[in-house]
Amino acid sequence: MTAVDVRRAGAAAGGTRGPVPRWADRAAQATMWCALPSGIWRILFGLGLPAGFTGSLDPRHGPSYMLPYVIALTVASEAVAFLSMGLVRPWGEIWPRWVPFLRGRRVHPLAAIVPAALGSAALMVIWTRLISGFPSGDPEMPHGAKRLILELCYLPLIAWGPLLAAVTVAYAVRRRRHG
Secondary structure (H helix, E strand, C coil), X not given: CCEECCCCCCCCCCCCCCCEEHHHHHHHHHHHHHHHHHHHHHHHHHCCCCCCCCHHHCHHHCCCCHHHHHHHHHHHXXXXXXXXXXXXXXHHCECXXXXXXXXXXXXXXXXHHHHHHHHHHHHHHHHHXXXXXXXXXXXXXXXXXXXXXXXXXXXXXXXXXHHHHHHXXXXXXXXXXXX
């Protein structure tokens, strides 16, 4: 097992306490890539891309707030996915300067482990059902190539929860060993 000591300019101690396994660093980065395709698809859907939905699910017949909603949902998803980087970077151990009242203080390990573990479990509950694909009984859902594109864009979300779980365990082990 290889490890890398992730260093960033401005970090309080100059790096993480103890080496971050290379696989954990890559897994944390992969969480952001897992959320990206579905976000892009949602924004294109919100812009009115003919995605194959019909009837009440057609974005042209949807509410006027659809585009701002899907953009906000995509930004929130990517922001949450980005938080997994804190499990492999110094700012996951020492609060960054831009966090009022906490800046420069040590992050208690449970303050990162508990939300990450709960988030991982929630993601697995939400997205694991996609293994069997989207429900096919609704005639308003896309069919053919448009359905395939939809499923391919959402398929990476299945990996998000397990990746976050693995990175969380690596963080917990590293923080236990190295403080």
